[in-house]
């Protein structure tokens with residue numbers, strides 16, 4: 001159960017973020033459902049109903065992060081859960097570029113959301129969790145574990161999130177702040193499944209032992225469980241949720 005908990009979910013207007021917000025509210029939490037565009041957040045929060053509160057947040061902007069966290073501190077005085085779900089959109093031009101051809105700017109654009117954005121909002125939220133403890137759950141990807149032949153900027157940024165998670169777990173464990181990171185396989189969302197050709201979809205489905213795409217609801221369940229007291233004595237873990245692609 002997540003009754004009485006306050007959670008921030010970044011990039012929560014669609015896909016995995018939206019399903020996670022829905023699951024958290026279902027389990028009794030209050031969710032600050034964040035988007036770069038307030039109207040989008042309001043629409044998504046409206047779909048969920050009471051318990052979901054729309055907020056504007058751009059994790060690439062230090063000012064936006066500062067303003068957002070100051071507001072949370074003023075209004076609520078603390079925070080229990082941060083879900084780092086926001087990610088740079090799938091961009092074919094960057095994804096299919098060979099590593100040696102990726103420009104500084106392309107590397108920076110991806111890193112500024114997936115890596116630095118995640119770091120920025122995590123740093124800002126930690127002081128809000130200092131008094132009563134909390135959980136920071138971030139979303140990485142299987143290439144960060146196993147490597148991949150495409151999407152180098154994404155893989156590098158998502159790998160950094162795994163390192164950040166271990167760091168937070170070790171530095172803030174004594175404050176009862178837990179940190180987890182999910183390494184996801186192919187999860188069917190607007191950003192992935194809906195942007196692919198039928199043959200790309202089939203190829204992706206065949207990458208794992210279960211021969212299918214994951215569903216955002218299946219990810220939301222994992223995140224909600226990690227945030228709950230069921231995982232009170234676990235921290236620093238990378239949880240692979242990929243239908244059996246990366247087996248270690």
Ligand SMILES: NC(=O)c1ccc[n+]([C@@H]2O[C@H](COP(=O)([O-])OP(=O)(O)OC[C@H]3O[C@@H](n4cnc5c(N)ncnc54)[C@H](OP(=O)(O)O)[C@@H]3O)[C@@H](O)[C@H]2O)c1
Nearest residue numbers: 011015016035036058059085086087141184186187189191
């Ligand atoms: N789906 C998969 O197969 C898969 C696999 C592995 C990992 N992941 C990761 O899981 C997360 C969610 O994926 P998804 O498929 O549900 O993708 P998605 O629909 O693209 O969600 C990502 C969200 O990030 C937000 N965002 C982008 N830039 C932002 C910024 N600067 N500040 C704040 N928010 C920003 C966007 O929200 P707004 O436009 O509303 O601001 C967007 O809704 C991502 O981190 C993704 O990399 C997904």
